[in-house]
Amino acid sequence: MDEGLEEIGTPYAPRALGAYSQAVRANGFVFVSGQLGIDPETGDLVEGTAGDQAAQALKNIKSILDAAGTGMEKVVKATVYMRNVEDFTEVDKAYSQVFIGSVRPARVAFGNNMIPKGALVEIDVIALA
Template sequence: MKKIISSDKAPKAIGPYSQAVRSGGLVFFSGQLGINPETGKLAEGGVKAQAEQALKNIRAILEEAGAGVENVVKTTVFITKMDDFQEVNAAYSAVFSGDFPARSCVAVHQLPLNALVEIEIIVAL
């Protein structure tokens, strides 16, 4: 049985998907862009600012799911330029430390809203 998880502290979905879905002991998060939920716009200041906002959005949904960053077992990071890898790592390392979750990072041609970064996670409860 699945349960839809959503938070008003994170941006609403910009398409036909849920912010997160719980199935058994796992929670699957849709990719989060660096959208400020108060303005509905991408964070200004480049890829690091967008990554920081995407991670804030993730933390808000984690809270709604009754979890924290320590429950994250896998992340996938999508960036539009591999040159941005270090800046995204700086934002990522400020949230995840110590026992890092498994991670993939993929450079893609384009993201929704012309975002520079998108981050999705899987959580084990």
């Protein structure tokens, strides 16, 4: 049933908070589960703003993609969840510092007041493997 699927994981990103993988490789893509602004060394949310948490979430995503043998430049789609949509500009600033190529990923961003652990931001991505 799991033919063609490969679980991707790394100790350089937070462990999954539930019954899911950090990422899965399938059909030439890597699907990265939603990442919070958690410091993988402490297991705690980074202190600061939504932008600070977004920056850490993106670092976690980079670590997972590195473990999969791909990278941020291969991200084709991102979904950004924010506890408060008024944080969009700040989150977008952190996002824009990571995705700087001429072709940036497709993206959707919206409010979600049910992000785990009281986090301000959660980001998931799909990348080419």
